Amino acid sequence: MQAPQKGRGRANALKGELTVRLEEASRAPAEMVYDLLADIGSHLEWGGRRQPRKSYRLLSVEGPDGPAMIGTEFRSTGADAMASSRTRRS
DSSP, rough: OOOOOOSSSOOTTTTTTTHHHHHOOSSOOHHHHHHHHOOHHHHHHHIIOOOOOOOOOOOHHHHSSSSOTOOEEEEEEEEEOEEEEEEEEO
16 A cells, blocks of 8 residues: 555644554564455454554544555544544555
8 A cells, every 4th residue: 555645635633744653563474464454344343343442443444345455545534532533545
């Protein structure tokens, strides 16, 4: 997938670009991880319903069926303890 482009989409509450980076160690093979990340529908499960903190999670994901590739666009909404957000990824 491509990195989000600057200056596109709706502004966030901070009136500027917002970048979030999450890291987690995994013993799973890289191919399995990439397959899971390319399955946009699975994001709501592991990034939403399975999150232990209900105050920081995905609330919705909209995207095409099938694996994501470079140029695939999807939309998501999420919540954190401070606010809720909308993202558009491509």
